[in-house]
Amino acid sequence: MNALLKPLAPVLACCGLLAAWQLASLGLKNDSFPTALDSLRAIPPILTDKESLINILASLRRMAIGFALALSFAIPLGLLMGRSRSMAAFFNPLLMLIYPVPKAALMPIIMLWLGVGDISKTLVIFLGVSLPVIYHSFEGAKAVEEKMLWSGAAMGLSPGERLLRIVLPAALPEILTGCRTGIVLALITMVTSEMIARQSGAGNILFNALDMGQYDTVFAMIIIIGAMGICLDAAFEVIRRWLVRWSEPQFDMPLSFS
Amino acid sequence: MGVTPIRPGQLAGVPLGRRPAEPIIEIDHVSQVFKTSSRRDHTALSDISLSVEEGAFVSILGPSGCGKSTLLYIVGGFVSPTGGTAKMKGKPITGPGTDRGPVFQEFALFPWKSVLGNVMYGPLQQGIKPSKAEARARALIAMVGLTGFEKFYPKELSGGMKQRVALARTLAYGPEVLLMDEPFGALDAHTRTRLQNDLLEIWERDRKTVLFVTHSVEEAVFLSDKVVMMSRSPGRIREVIDIDLPRPRRREELLLDPRYQKYIVEIERMFDASGDNELPS
Numbered sequence: 001m002n003a004l005l006k007p008l009a010p011v012l013a014c015c016g017l018l019a020a021w022q023l024a025s026l027g028l029k030n031d032s033f034p035t036a037l038d039s040l041r042a043i044p045p046i047l048t049d050k051e052s053l054i055n056i057l058a059s060l061r062r063m064a065i066g067f068a069l070a071l072s073f074a075i076p077l078g079l080l081m082g083r084s085r086s087m088a089a090f091f092n093p094l095l096m097l098i099y100p101v102p103k104a105a106l107m108p109i110i111m112l113w114l115g116v117g118d119i120s121k122t123l124v125i126f127l128g129v130s131l132p133v134i135y136h137s138f139e140g141a142k143a144v145e146e147k148m149l150w151s152g153a154a155m156g157l158s159p160g161e162r163l164l165r166i167v168l169p170a171a172l173p174e175i176l177t178g179c180r181t182g183i184v185l186a187l188i189t190m191v192t193s194e195m196i197a198r199q200s201g202a203g204n205i206l207f208n209a210l211d212m213g214q215y216d217t218v219f220a221m222i223i224i225i226g227a228m229g230i231c232l233d234a235a236f237e238v239i240r241r242w243l244v245r246w247s248e249p250q251f252d253m254p255l256s257f258s
Numbered sequence: 259m260g261v262t263p264i265r266p267g268q269l270a271g272v273p274l275g276r277r278p279a280e281p282i283i284e285i286d287h288v289s290q291v292f293k294t295s296s297r298r299d300h301t302a303l304s305d306i307s308l309s310v311e312e313g314a315f316v317s318i319l320g321p322s323g324c325g326k327s328t329l330l331y332i333v334g335g336f337v338s339p340t341g342g343t344a345k346m347k348g349k350p351i352t353g354p355g356t357d358r359g360p361v362f363q364e365f366a367l368f369p370w371k372s373v374l375g376n377v378m379y380g381p382l383q384q385g386i387k388p389s390k391a392e393a394r395a396r397a398l399i400a401m402v403g404l405t406g407f408e409k410f411y412p413k414e415l416s417g418g419m420k421q422r423v424a425l426a427r428t429l430a431y432g433p434e435v436l437l438m439d440e441p442f443g444a445l446d447a448h449t450r451t452r453l454q455n456d457l458l459e460i461w462e463r464d465r466k467t468v469l470f471v472t473h474s475v476e477e478a479v480f481l482s483d484k485v486v487m488m489s490r491s492p493g494r495i496r497e498v499i500d501i502d503l504p505r506p507r508r509r510e511e512l513l514l515d516p517r518y519q520k521y522i523v524e525i526e527r528m529f530d531a532s533g534d535n536e537l538p539s
Binding site: 145147148150151153154155156157166169170172244245246247 | 331334335336353354355356358359360362364366367368369370371379380383384411412413427428431433
């Protein structure tokens with residue numbers, strides 16, 4: 001019974017949400033609150049429209065580039081901060097200053113300097129993703145067992161090799177937790193950047209529709225963006241589990257030797 | 259105190275043609291002072307001098323807090339002493355090296371590597387061909403009794419098995435000295451006894467120099483050629499005792515041997531007399 005229900009649970013939750021939406025919308029009879037069915041019906045036209053698809057793919061491309069750049073910058077920085085006191089002492093106050101600032105709030109200035117094109121938007125995504133990844137890489141690197149590093153040193157690993165071949169894999173579970181937060185933040189900053197710099201992208205479709213009063217399209221885009229987030233997160237979770245399969249116990253009880 | 263003369267009996271069972279009298283490790287007036295948060299200096303080790311002959315099994319025995327692990331870390335090159343020098347084969351120790359292989363109480367295995375991957379790690383790092391490294395690793399895994407567990411991750415192993423892997427991993431890169439830091443301290447009594455027996459059996463085959471830190475009197479006497487007794491606050495060597503028991507040693511024979519019992523009683527009395535009686539065995 002339980003085994004049958006478990007995979008169905010998210011589907012049931014979705015159906016429940018859509019039903020509640022449908023009823024609320026029918027009850028309220030507000031133009032700016034289309035029914036769930038109308039919104040769902042508006043999805044296929046968006047996904048079959050070449051222009052919209054190009055826009056959505058452009059969004060995803062910026063998101064992927066911003067995310068990848070952020071990882072290649074944030075992971076090494078976080079690991080170095082976790083293993084070097086002076087690195088941590090230097091960067092921690094800086095990051096603490098940047099951390100609470102909404103990255104989208106920087107968008108106007110960035111636009112002023114770099115224009116409204118891909119560079120500005122990718123940069124905002126990069127900033128949004130970097131901070132949680134730095135933080136988690138830092139925490140992960142700090143927690144690496146000293147004796148593990150000593151074991152590596154005794155095998156002849158240089159400090160650089162120890163960082164790459166011991167600290168990085170040992171901190172990987174924590175780093176990937178940061179990356180998972182980063183993916184969601186990438187999606188959020190992607191949409192907000194397109195909301196501010198209205199030129200192309202999924203966020204642009206949404207806000208154009210809003211301007212034109214096409215509320216079913218607005219809600220359809222919200223569903224599409226949400227679904228993208230869920231799919232990205234689920235795909236990442238599969239990769240994450242595979243990468244850190246060694247860190248999760250595969251047996252309830254450790255095997256006894258005797 | 260420092261250098262003790264070698265009694266003939268200590269060499270019983272050492273194959274001819276080997277000269278175990280060479281000191282492989284020399285610890286010369288080493289001291290270690292830590293700065294504590296209250297700005298008062300804590301002297302962990304005070305003026306330690308000790309030499310370890312090649313091929314000897316030497317235990318450092320003492321209550322917790324006597325700095326015995328710190329002494330081992332200094333020999334390992336993981337910690338620099340604040341005073342004095344430690345030498346390996348006449349050369350001052352400045353850092354870790356493949357000639358000194360540590361085995362820690364915490365195992366410190368690489369959790370992302372399988373048993374085989376852990377044991378192969380050192381040889382691969384030394385530039386040994388993967389096929390050769392694997393053959394060596396498999397042989398060592400068999401020697402520590404873990405054949406069939408090559409593909410397991412450390413997470414899936416019990417404490418005793420993890421320590422077997424850690425020993426194999428260290429032996430794999432061929433250190434001249436094994437530095438064992440309370441290696442069986444985290445294990446239950448039964449597993450501990452089994453690992454002591456197996457370690458002794460493995461050691462008696464090739465007689466690598468072993469520096470073994472423990473707080474168990476029985477463990478020290480059972481395994482060692484020489485027991486270095488330490489006292490704490492500050493950590494000093496208070497006595498070096500040669501354990502003149504024949505090898506190969508077998509637990510069931512030793513337990514009935516009055517000489518073995520006498521060593522244990524004597525050492526325990528000495529600790530009791532000094533007030534360092536927090537000595538769990």
